[in-house]
Amino acid sequence: MSEPTSSEYLGKMVADLVACGALVDQRWQAAFMAVPRHLFVPRFYRNDQQGSTVVDEAFGDEWLAGVYSDVHLVTTEDVRSSSTAPSLMARMLEALELEGGERVLEIGTGTGYNTALLSERLGADHVTSVDIDPDLVAQAKERLNRAGYSPRVVAADGADGDPDAGVYDAVIATCRLDYIPQAWLNQLRSNGAIVTPLGAGVAVLRKTSAGDGATGRFLSASAYFMPLRHQAAPALAGDLIRLALHGSGDTRPYKFGASIHSDNEARFWLDLTNPEVRPATVDGVSLFFRPDGSWARLVDDQVTQGGPSKVWDDIEAAYTTWLAAGRPSREHYRLTVSGPQQEVFLGDSTEPVLRLKA
Numbered sequence: 001m002s003e004p005t006s007s008e009y010l011g012k013m014v015a016d017l018v019a020c021g022a023l024v025d026q027r028w029q030a031a032f033m034a035v036p037r038h039l040f041v042p043r044f045y046r047n048d049q050q051g052s053t054v055v056d057e058a059f060g061d062e063w064l065a066g067v068y069s070d071v072h073l074v075t076t077e078d079v080r081s082s083s084t085a086p087s088l089m090a091r092m093l094e095a096l097e098l099e100g101g102e103r104v105l106e107i108g109t110g111t112g113y114n115t116a117l118l119s120e121r122l123g124a125d126h127v128t129s130v131d132i133d134p135d136l137v138a139q140a141k142e143r144l145n146r147a148g149y150s151p152r153v154v155a156a157d158g159a160d161g162d163p164d165a166g167v168y169d170a171v172i173a174t175c176r177l178d179y180i181p182q183a184w185l186n187q188l189r190s191n192g193a194i195v196t197p198l199g200a201g202v203a204v205l206r207k208t209s210a211g212d213g214a215t216g217r218f219l220s221a222s223a224y225f226m227p228l229r230h231q232a233a234p235a236l237a238g239d240l241i242r243l244a245l246h247g248s249g250d251t252r253p254y255k256f257g258a259s260i261h262s263d264n265e266a267r268f269w270l271d272l273t274n275p276e277v278r279p280a281t282v283d284g285v286s287l288f289f290r291p292d293g294s295w296a297r298l299v300d301d302q303v304t305q306g307g308p309s310k311v312w313d314d315i316e317a318a319y320t321t322w323l324a325a326g327r328p329s330r331e332h333y334r335l336t337v338s339g340p341q342q343e344v345f346l347g348d349s350t351e352p353v354l355r356l357k358a
């Protein structure tokens with residue numbers, strides 16, 4: 001039997017996205033059918049215990065099956081960019097609630113696949129995409145042109161939006177933020193939409209008609225995007241990792257083990273309350289860090305902590321708050337942005353449960 005063709009793979013991917021409820025709007029279904037993902041992902045990197053393998057056209061069917069599966073694919077060897085899982089992309093695009101004719105600003109061009117979907121749906125002259133990485137921008141432009149789209153693609157820091165191009169109807173980001181940049185609100189028309197990863201969730205906001213504020217909610221889908229580099233904590237230094245692995249500090253029995261940090265629903269609250277905390281597993285040991293040099297090591301029911309702040313004390317306190325609130329999932333939270341004041345509410349409460357720090 002012959003291998004399936006790329007269009008057969010594409011058709012199956014779209015049918016699966018419709019079946020799982022990620023693609024509902026027929027106009028988005030048509031856009032997904034029209035854009036061949038393999039043109040934007042000529043290779044991806046598979047990481048396993050043997051290390052990193054590049055999977056490209058030479059792998060034939062394995063490459064196409066990977067490209068048209070609903071997973072996020074690492075597309076650069078140094079993991080600085082990736083192609084978002086199609087179902088998450090579809091849910092985020094649908095959350096923009098576009099009618100046609102809108103001008104959209106995308107932050108995080110990456111492979112250009114999502115830029116192509118927007119161009120197919122709205123017309124490329126309605127789409128601007130920004131990525132901080134000039135090499136990725138050049139590559140995405142080339143792929144977009146080859147696929148027949150020529151949107152404006154700019155190498156710049158997306159935290160500043162696109163200050164030179166007037167007002168947009170919507171902003172969509174595909175990198176993780178810890179707060180909403182005021183620049184995006186300044187460049188958005190009244191009632192315009194922002195859809196962006198925030199912590200480990202996706203925030204869907206509408207700009208209010210009065211002033212430069214916005215209100216919104218979170219999608220129920222979890223989202224683990226790579227951070228907007230502008231807001232990201234610096235890379236972990238080897239010295240800090242060694243200190244966390246072997247250093248002495250304050251040791252006590254832990255109340256909760258490292259698994260709370262990988263609980264999908266808890267993680268949303270833990271990341272919102274402690275956006276700077278970064279996990280790492282080194283030699284099988286669970287470590288947690290802050291960029292100020294604080295660290296925690298969890299071994300045999302004990303936590304050892306060092307540095308200026310107590311990382312695991314803070315994570316346990318946030319987890320206790322989340323348990324006491326009845327373990328709410330992402331869609332039970334709301335977000336209100338009013339200038340630098342960015343507040344998270346739970347349910348119908350008018351008292352914020354959290355103020356995000358810019």
Ligand SMILES: C[S@@+](CC[C@H](N)C(=O)[O-])C[C@H]1O[C@@H](n2cnc3c(N)ncnc32)[C@H](O)[C@@H]1O
Pocket residue numbers: 080081082083084107108109110111112113114115130131132133136156157158159174175225226227228229230231
């Ligand atoms: C998950 S990838 C984007 C996936 C993309 N939408 C696709 O379909 O391939 C995240 C991208 O955000 C970009 N990025 C990170 N920090 C940024 C910033 N400050 N401004 C603009 N882009 C940024 C990265 O270079 C990376 O390409």
